[in-house]
Amino acid sequence: MKNKTVTFPLLLLLLLLSFCKAELEELDDFNSKYYSLLNQDSTVVEFPTLLEGNVGVVGYIFTNCPDICPLTTNNMRLIQKQLSEENIKGVKFVSISFDTDTDKPSVLKDFAEVRNLDLTNWEFLTGKEQTIKELMKQVGVVAFVGDSTVFDDGRKSYYFVHTDRIQLIDKNGILRKNYIGSKIKIEEIIADIKTLTED
Amino acid sequence: MKKTILYILVVANVIIISSCQYETDENKNSITSKTNKQIEVSNAWMTPAAKNRNSAAYFTITNNSNVSDTLFEVFSTLSQLTELHETYKRTEGMLGMRSVDYIVVPSKEKFEFSPGGFHVMLIGLIKNLPIESSGEITLKFKVAGSLTISVDCRLSQK
Numbered sequence: 001m002k003n004k005t006v007t008f009p010l011l012l013l014l015l016l017l018s019f020c021k022a023e024l025e026e027l028d029d030f031n032s033k034y035y036s037l038l039n040q041d042s043t044v045v046e047f048p049t050l051l052e053g054n055v056g057v058v059g060y061i062f063t064n065c066p067d068i069c070p071l072t073t074n075n076m077r078l079i080q081k082q083l084s085e086e087n088i089k090g091v092k093f094v095s096i097s098f099d100t101d102t103d104k105p106s107v108l109k110d111f112a113e114v115r116n117l118d119l120t121n122w123e124f125l126t127g128k129e130q131t132i133k134e135l136m137k138q139v140g141v142v143a144f145v146g147d148s149t150v151f152d153d154g155r156k157s158y159y160f161v162h163t164d165r166i167q168l169i170d171k172n173g174i175l176r177k178n179y180i181g182s183k184i185k186i187e188e189i190i191a192d193i194k195t196l197t198e199d
Numbered sequence: 200m201k202k203t204i205l206y207i208l209v210v211a212n213v214i215i216i217s218s219c220q221y222e223t224d225e226n227k228n229s230i231t232s233k234t235n236k237q238i239e240v241s242n243a244w245m246t247p248a249a250k251n252r253n254s255a256a257y258f259t260i261t262n263n264s265n266v267s268d269t270l271f272e273v274f275s276t277l278s279q280l281t282e283l284h285e286t287y288k289r290t291e292g293m294l295g296m297r298s299v300d301y302i303v304v305p306s307k308e309k310f311e312f313s314p315g316g317f318h319v320m321l322i323g324l325i326k327n328l329p330i331e332s333s334g335e336i337t338l339k340f341k342v343a344g345s346l347t348i349s350v351d352c353r354l355s356q357k
Contacts, residue, residue, distance in 0.1 A: 063249075064253050066246060067246075114249045114329050116330060149298070152279075159295070182294075
């Protein structure tokens, strides 16, 4: 009787642990199409080719966003910091802007610099309107102009309604998981990254 | 003799006018001081952003008074425009942002401006707002009057 009392919770614990280490599903293959983009230094890069056999942590932003996109970007910074502290290599960070009118390479560079971001394994990307539209469709991110503010001189500052997302892409360019960018649990994605880097 | 009387009158007028001015300033100070007691603003911070881009400021308002108060206007010299904004949920996983006209803080209650919710939007920054910089934002309340707060720039809430 005593043995049974101990065995059952133990089995339950093992079962739960096995669920915790569940395999990350293959959600989409991003290799079906390549997108020519510009990074923050105006260098032409191709997505997802730029991941070059690394695990990719990809966020979707616009720099005029004061609230959600800075949260997403800061979460990516915290992920990068945690990986560095744990000496986990083979991960690249990419932030792609869907505001092609405003977010030119220099604007993306300013966005990163004012936040003191470490760009050694992190690129900020922009591109032609049509290219970005197609890319957003492929990755499942919706973004369209919502409200705007008009300055005294008639200029407009507009704000996107958009999907709040960070994606995890494996070494082969396969999408493995979607997270809520502004509310991502750092421990969760770190565990997922470890699973993919150990594969 | 007439000149002396005229001189005394002019001096007296100057003294009276200056003391009236002093009294007005005193009243002003006492209103400000009262305002600070009625409305408290704490944990103020804002996100870093580059020149011409936008930042958001967050804080907690505590209304210690016995009446509701309304925050109806915000102002800062940090940006070309300053507005009250709210991030809101659209459909599944989609977020948008819109301006709000005012915010009511009920008596003896707190109101949180926090990431993903209400914020003061600093639109079109005059200069870069790097980490560890700071600035001032003036909040205008219907009952308590104006309150200028100091806001630190950092990457996330403490």
